[in-house]
Structures are given as structure tokens and as C-alpha cells.
Amino acid sequence: MTEKVYPVQKAVKARALIDKDKYLKWYEESVENPDKFWGKHGKRIDWFKPYTKVKNTSFKGKVSIKWFEDGLTNVSYNCIDRHLKTHGERTAIIWEGDNPYIDKKITYNQLYDQVCRLANVMKKHGVKKGDRVTIYMPMIPEAAYAMLACARIGAVHSVVFGGFSPEALAGRIVDCQSTFVITCDEGVRGGKPVPLKENTDKAIHIAARQYVTVSNVLVVRRTGGKINWAPGRDLWYHQEIASVKGHCEPVKMKAEDPLFILYTSGSTGKPKGVLHTTGGYLVYAAMTHEYVFDYHDGDIYWCTADVGWVTGHSYIVYGPLANCATTLMFEGVPNFPDQGRFWEVVDKHKVNIFYTAPTAIRSLMGAGDEFVTRSNRTSLRLLGTVGEPINPEAWEWYYNVVGEKRCAVVDTWWQTETGGHMITPLPGATDLKPGSATLPFFGIKPQLVDNEGNVLEGAADGNLCITDSWPGQMRTVYGDHERFIQTYFSTYKGKYFTGDGCRRDADGYYWITGRVDDVLNVSGHRLGTAEVESALVSHHLVSEAAVVGYPHNVKGQGIYCYVTLMEGNEGTDALRQELVKHVRQEIGPIASPDKIQFAPGLPKTRSGKIMRRILRKIAEDDFGALGDTSTLADPGVVDDLIANRQNKA
Ligand code: 6R9
Numbered sequence: 001m002t003e004k005v006y007p008v009q010k011a012v013k014a015r016a017l018i019d020k021d022k023y024l025k026w027y028e029e030s031v032e033n034p035d036k037f038w039g040k041h042g043k044r045i046d047w048f049k050p051y052t053k054v055k056n057t058s059f060k061g062k063v064s065i066k067w068f069e070d071g072l073t074n075v076s077y078n079c080i081d082r083h084l085k086t087h088g089e090r091t092a093i094i095w096e097g098d099n100p101y102i103d104k105k106i107t108y109n110q111l112y113d114q115v116c117r118l119a120n121v122m123k124k125h126g127v128k129k130g131d132r133v134t135i136y137m138p139m140i141p142e143a144a145y146a147m148l149a150c151a152r153i154g155a156v157h158s159v160v161f162g163g164f165s166p167e168a169l170a171g172r173i174v175d176c177q178s179t180f181v182i183t184c185d186e187g188v189r190g191g192k193p194v195p196l197k198e199n200t201d202k203a204i205h206i207a208a209r210q211y212v213t214v215s216n217v218l219v220v221r222r223t224g225g226k227i228n229w230a231p232g233r234d235l236w237y238h239q240e241i242a243s244v245k246g247h248c249e250p251v252k253m254k255a256e257d258p259l260f261i262l263y264t265s266g267s268t269g270k271p272k273g274v275l276h277t278t279g280g281y282l283v284y285a286a287m288t289h290e291y292v293f294d295y296h297d298g299d300i301y302w303c304t305a306d307v308g309w310v311t312g313h314s315y316i317v318y319g320p321l322a323n324c325a326t327t328l329m330f331e332g333v334p335n336f337p338d339q340g341r342f343w344e345v346v347d348k349h350k351v352n353i354f355y356t357a358p359t360a361i362r363s364l365m366g367a368g369d370e371f372v373t374r375s376n377r378t379s380l381r382l383l384g385t386v387g388e389p390i391n392p393e394a395w396e397w398y399y400n401v402v403g404e405k406r407c408a409v410v411d412t413w414w415q416t417e418t419g420g421h422m423i424t425p426l427p428g429a430t431d432l433k434p435g436s437a438t439l440p441f442f443g444i445k446p447q448l449v450d451n452e453g454n455v456l457e458g459a460a461d462g463n464l465c466i467t468d469s470w471p472g473q474m475r476t477v478y479g480d481h482e483r484f485i486q487t488y489f490s491t492y493k494g495k496y497f498t499g500d501g502c503r504r505d506a507d508g509y510y511w512i513t514g515r516v517d518d519v520l521n522v523s524g525h526r527l528g529t530a531e532v533e534s535a536l537v538s539h540h541l542v543s544e545a546a547v548v549g550y551p552h553n554v555k556g557q558g559i560y561c562y563v564t565l566m567e568g569n570e571g572t573d574a575l576r577q578e579l580v581k582h583v584r585q586e587i588g589p590i591a592s593p594d595k596i597q598f599a600p601g602l603p604k605t606r607s608g609k610i611m612r613r614i615l616r617k618i619a620e621d622d623f624g625a626l627g628d629t630s631t632l633a634d635p636g637v638v639d640d641l642i643a644n645r646q647n648k649a
Contacts, residue, residue: 003505004392006399006432012381012408016294016428023429023439030442031468037443038067038471042283045322046082048072048252051279057469059494063485066256067280067471074250075259075282076119076152079321080112081250088112091326094300095141096345098188098332103348106141108324111148113246114141118149118237120244122180125216125235129154129251132178132261135307136160136169136200138187139331142220142237143307144317146182151259151278154251155180158261158273161308162187162194164588166202172263173207173214175273176478182237184220185227190336197227255279261478262310264416265528266487267499267517273478274310274416281419282322284472288420288441289319292410293353293382294427300379302328303355304342309525310416311386314472315355319420334360339367343375343402355384357524358394363554365397372401382427384410387524388556389512395434413437413512415498416526417488419472422446423510436509443470448504453492456504463516464502465495518612520549520557525590527559529612532593535586536561539579541569546602546610550595550619550647558594560619560646562602571598595619595646601637603629614638621647 013019018026030037039054051071058064083090088109096103106114127133133155137143143159150157160172173181181204187194197219204214217230220237256277263271289295301320305311307329320327328349334342342364346354364371383403390398390411399409408427414420422444423437430438440446448462449455456462473496477484491497501513515521518529529547536545544564552558563579565571576596583591603611611632617623618641629635 003433006434008428008431009406009408011406012294013428015296016426018291018294018426018429020429023426026442027440031445034443034468038283041287042068042071042279042471044286045073045078045279045282048074051255055469059467059469059489059496062481063489065469065473065475067469068255068283071255071279072252073255073279073282074152074253075278075318076115076148077250078282079148079151079318080108080115083108083324084112087324090324092321093141093144094326094328094349096328096330096332096349098191098336100337100341100344111145114145114241115148115152116246116248117241117244118145119152119248121218121240122149122155123153123248124244125180127153127155127180130258131155131180132158132176134158134160134169134173134176134178134181136162136181136183136196137220137307138162138184138189138194138196138222139306139329140184140220140222141329142182142184144329147260147307147313147317148321152248152250154253154257156258156261158263159308159313160263161306161588162196163308163590165585166199166206167586168588169199169203170206170210171270173203174210174212175263175270176261177212179213179215180218181214181216182218182220184222186223186225188223188331190333193223193225201228201230253278256475260313262313262416264310265519265526265531267519267528268530269528271528271531272480272483272487274474275476275478276419276472277475280471280473282318284420284470285314285319286322288472289315289325290323291426292412292421292424292441293355293384295320295323295325295353297324299325299352300328300350301325301353302330302346302349302351304330304334304357304360305355305386310419314420334364335367338371339364340371340374343372343377346377346380347375350379352379353382353384354380355386357387358385358390359388359523359554359556361385361390361394361398365394366554369401377402377404380407382410383407384412386412386414388521389514390435392434399434408432411435411437413510417474418470419474422466423512433509436505436511438509440510446502446510447495448502449492449495459504459506461503461513462501463492464498464500464510464512465492466498467495520547520559522549522557522559522590523555527587527591531587532559532561532583532591535583535591536563536579538586539582541566541575542579544602546612546615547593548612548616548619550616552594559591560595560597561593562597562599562615562641564599564602597641597644597646599637599641599644601634601640603637603641604633605631606633608633615641618642618645619647621645621649
């Protein structure tokens with residue numbers, strides 16, 4: 001296989017913070033002497049009390065991860081206060097509304113005022129250090145204020161993506177026993193309202209049945225749409241912040257005090273509450289933001305993710321603000337009013353660094369080059385991708401058409417669990433290969449192992465593990481440390497297992513091949529097959545369901561569901577539609593099944609385990625090589641599944 005190599009462009013190299021030599025030198029130090037390396041780089045944030053210990057981590061036994069443990073700091077202070085003396089009037093957030101005629105700019109001074117007020121409102125209503133606050137918001141500046149206000153007073157935020165259903169929101173409220181919720185009357189996306197307050201009301205109702213009582217809902221008025229109001233419980237944001245002071249002391253937090261919980265899907269059971277802590281997380285988010293995006297003082301930076309995902313946490317809010325960057329927050333969608341929106345916004349705000357998902361690139365590529373070329377994009381210097389593997393065609397289009405061969409493309413591989421970039425090019429240091437996330441960031445030690453756990457050297461294809469800790473790593477699953485150990489450190493003892501498959505080529509470049517567990521990646525969103533299955537079987541006509549992914553041109557993966565109905569029911573198109581609606585209600589629109597196949601039986605082993613390998617093959621319309629089916633309890637079901645497959649070429 002010949003791979004095209006794109007050497008670092010001259011102009012990119014000329015201004016880059018890190019060149020090849022520096023990368024190699026720093027990388028070597030970072031893995032050979034992590035205490036020294038991180039001891040130095042931990043100082044990039046301000047500490048109320050400096051740390052004397054740097055790394056204290058173990059992937060064995062009970063698994064314990066501590067960084068900078070005796071230091072005291074505050075994330076909100078680092079993202080705001082420390083910039084005010086020199087850059088108080090710099091724009092911290094550029095907000096671009098869903099409506100292309102609406103935008104606004106928030107300076108660091110204004111950010112300070114807003115965050116302090118909100119922190120005081122929460123304090124007034126009894127929110128204390130360590131309490132969990134759920135944030136269920138659209139992409140408006142108040143979402144960032146809410147995160148930073150929690151950080152300021154030591155409350156632990158749990159941001160729930162605005163596209164999740166009331167059921168999903170309730171599950172997350174209950175899991176972390178959150179009694180304070182911040183939301184908005186309605187969100188707006190692509191010109192359409194999203195009923196966030198209504199969903200919150202429903203979720204609170206569901207949570208109450210599980211004995212979790214939400215005492216306050218703070219509501220931002222975004223659209224003025226009609227909503228129900230629970231007096232005593234519900235509070236208007238604009239009224240509350242008007243009656244408190246614009247100053248609030250940041251709480252001195254231990255480096256290992258929790259900063260946030262973010263729920264993410266795994267291969268089994270309910271989504272897990274990934275817990276990140278204060279010091280190490282911020283150091284890592286800020287440092288990766290600076291070096292991976294080659295961020296220079298004064299750059300305008302835009303990450304198109306939603307704050308409901310980890311990318312929004314690390315690379316819209318915490319990383320950029322810790323670096324005193326100007327971060328653009330976009331309320332809308334890539335195709336409204338049309339597919340040229342991204343590039344119009346780039347021109348309008350003179351964006352220098354642009355970070356998005358491969359699924360968006362693929363869908364815009366499909367719309368034709370004119371939507372891109374009608375803009376001039378001369379401000380753009382760097383392009384990034386995240387969330388899923390990028391196919392070389394989409395990469396080339398991004399590089400050639402969007403970036404006009406002038407911009408480096410950084411394909412950043414990382415996870416909710418890792419807090420920040422793990423395998424990624426550095427623009428001035430790394431020659432690029434389309435489709436490869438390239439090389440490890442400082443301090444990251446990747447390792448490939450086979451299914452038996454044997455370490456693979458050199459060019460190889462295997463399961464991706466990381467053998468030692470880095471500051472941005474998650475510390476535990478909220479409320480379930482045993483699950484943390486089980487999920488990440490038990491498959492290959494003493495190593496962090498990522499769940500991803502990966503190939504390393506002869507140059508040592510890493511190529512992520514996708515999940516090797518039962519996690520789907522649909523348009524860059526992580527979903528557990530188990531979650532979709534449990535949503536399906538919660539429908540009264542469904543007796544059993546098995547869900548697998550299949551290759552999808554735009555989404556990366558589509559959701560393919562095999563559904564067995566209760567005796568005596570017939571699988572009709574109307575029922576298909578009803579099931580799609582049902583899953584959307586249970587989880588949210590991102591989990592909408594693409595294909596539903598009614599199956600009288602599923603292929604199971606004699607011990608009753610569903611053979612997903614077979615189901616995947618049939619969903620891919622590639623059943624020539626089904627492998628060994630002799631262990632099936634009833635090999636006959638396979639013929640029926642093939643005959644009725646929904647992805648017939
Ligand atoms: C940041 C984020 C994590 C999973 C991860 C992998 C996939 C992310 C990728 C990528 C190939 C990349 N993934 N970035 N695969 N190339 N550049 O997306 O976090 O939502 O937790 O998803 O996404 O499969 O394991 P998260």
C-alpha cells in the first residue's frame with residue numbers, strides 16, 4: 001500500500017511552537033522522566049499553593065491516579081482572573097447564533113462578572129463544594145458560564161448534551177444525585193426550537209420516582225417560548241444574576257478535587273460517569289490546546305463541537321480559556337441556512353484555527369465545492385478533526401479545498417476518558433499521512449497488543465493500550481471505582497485499554513481502525529449497542545433485540561437493529577417507524593436506528609450468547625465469510641437473516 005505523505009509546509013514550520021527536533025527531545029524526556037517533564041509543564045497554570053509531588057499513579061491493583069496532589073488551584077481562576085490584568089478587554093467568547101444575523105462578543109472582564117454572579121446565585125441557593133450540578137443547555141455563552149461558575153465554587157458539573165431525551169437526562173441526574181439543574185427555555189438549531197425546559201420538567205418527574213429530588217432549576221431565557229413553571233423550584237436566570245454581587249472568591253481546590261462528570265457510553269450497561277479532576281486535567285487540556293493547534297496569542301479559535309461532549313469541555317471551554325484564547329461558540333448547525341455556513345462564519349470572524357468532525361466534512365464535501373469556494377478563508381491557518389477515523393478522501397478534500405494546501409490538518413485521536421489529545425500531529429513537527437492520527441503527544445505511551453495480551457512490536461495491527469498515566473486521564477467512574485478497574489484495566493492487566501483497534505506502520509505512525517468493543521460511533525457520537533438494545537426491548541411489542549454498526553457514507557457508522565417481536569405480532573413498516581420514534585424518545589435523536597430488520601430468531605451459541613460477528617457481517621451485506629457457524633444453537637436462523645437483510649446491495 002502506498003501512502004501519500006504531506007511534509008510540514010514551510011510557512012507552518014516557520015511559526016510553529018514545536019518543530020521535529022523539539023518534539024523528539026520533549027517526547028523522550030516526557031516518557032523517560034515524567035516527574036521532571038510534568039513538574040515543569042504543570043507550572044503553565046497558576047497555583048495558590050505549588051505542588052511538590054508530581055506523579056503518583058498506578059495501573060495495578062486498585063488503580064490510583066494522582067497528579068500534582070499537594071497543590072492548590074482553581075480552574076475558573078485560571079480561565080479568567082489571571083488574564084484580567086493584561087487582557088481584560090480581549091474577547092473571550094465570540095458567540096455566533098443559529099440565526100446568521102445574530103452574534104455577540106464577551107470580553108474576559110464580562111466573563112468574570114457573569115461567572116461570579118452565577119457562582120453567587122448557586123451559593124445563595126445552597127450549592128456547596130462537592131455538590132453535583134447538571135447543565136442541560138444549548139450552545140449559548142451561559143453554558144460556559146455555568147461550567148466555570150461550578151468550577152469557581154468547587155461544585156462538580158455534569159453537562160448533558162441538549163439532544164438527549166428526558167429519560168436519558170433523568171438517568172444522569174439520578175446517577176450523580178444532582179439537585180440543581182441549569183437549563184434554558186428552548187434551544188434553537190437550524191431554525192427549529194428544542195424544548196429543553198419541557199424535557200427538564202419530564203426528567204425531574206422521572207428522577208423523583210427514583211427518589212432524587214431536584215430542588216432548583218435555573219432557567220435561561222433564550223427564545224421566550226411558552227414553558228411551564230414550578231414556583232419555588234424554578235428560577236429565572238436573568239432575575240437571579242441581577243440581584244447578586246459581581247465578585248466571588250474562587251475556592252482553593254486540591255489538584256485531585258473533582259471538576260466534572262461526563263457520561264459516556266461503554267460496551268455494557270448504562271453510560272458511565274467519567275470523572276475528571278482539577279489540576280492535571282487543566283494542565284493537559286491547556287497544553288494540548290496550545291501545541292496541537294499551534295495556538296499563538298491573539299488567534300481566533302473555533303471548535304464546532306457541542307459543550308455536551310468532552311471536545312466541548314476541553315477545547316471550547318477549558319483549554320482555550322486557560323490559554324487566554326478567543327474561543328468561538330456556535331449555536332447552529334453546518335447546513336443552515338445552507339452548507340456554506342461554516343466558511344461564512346470563518347470569514348465573518350476571521351477564524352485562524354478550525355476544529356470539526358469527519359462526519360461534518362463528509363457531508364459538506366457531498367454538497368459540492370461551491371459552498372466552500374464562495375468564501376475566501378484566508379484567515380485559516382490550521383484545520384483539525386476529532387471523533388472518528390477520517391477517510392483519506394475526506395482528509396484530502398479538507399486539506400486541498402478548505403485549507404487550499406496552506407493549512408496543516410491535525411487528526412486528533414482521544415476519548416472522553418483521556419481528557420485531551422493523545423495521538424495527534426503537531427503542526428510544525430509531524431509530516432502528515434491522510435487517515436493517520438500519526439504520533440503520540442508528550443507523555444503518552446501507546447502499545448499494541450493482540451487478543452491474548454501479547455505485546456506487538458514494530459509494524460502491527462492490534463488493540464490499543466496506553467501503558468502509563470498522563471495528567472488528563474480520568475480518575476474513576478463516578479460512584480463505581482470497581483467498574484473503572486473492570487472496564488479499563490482488566491482486559492490487559494496493568495494497562496489502560498482504550499477499546500480501539502489500531503495499526504502501527506513501519507514509520508511508527510498510528511492508524512485508528514475503530515472500536516473493537518460494542519461501542520458505536522455514529523457521526524462522531526459514542527453509543528453503546530447495549531443502550532439501543534435496552535431502549536428497543538422497553539417497547540411492549542419487542543421481545544429481543546441485537547444492535548450492530550455498519551459502514552455509512554456520511555455518519556461513519558449507521559445503526560442496524562435486529563428485532564424479535566412478541567409472539568403473534570407482525571413486523572410492518574408502521575411498526576418500524578414506531579420503534580425509531582421509541583428509541584428517539586428513550587435516548588435521543590442521535591440514537592435513531594437506520595435499519596430495522598425483524599428477525600424471528602437471533603444467532604446464539606448454545607450458552608445463549610448472541611453472535612454479533614455474524615450479525616455485523618449480515619448488516620454489512622458481506623455474508624460470504626460468516627466464519628464458523630457450527631457452534632450455533634440453531635444454524636437455520638442465519639438463512640432467514642440473510643434472506644431478509646436490509647442492506648442488500
Ligand atoms: C474525543 C472523542 C472516543 C472514541 C475513540 C475512537 C473515536 C475519536 C478519533 C477517533 C479515529 C480519531 N475517535 N477521535 N477515531 N480517529 N481522530 O471523540 O471522545 O466521544 O469519548 O469518543 O471516538 O473510537 O475511542 P469520545
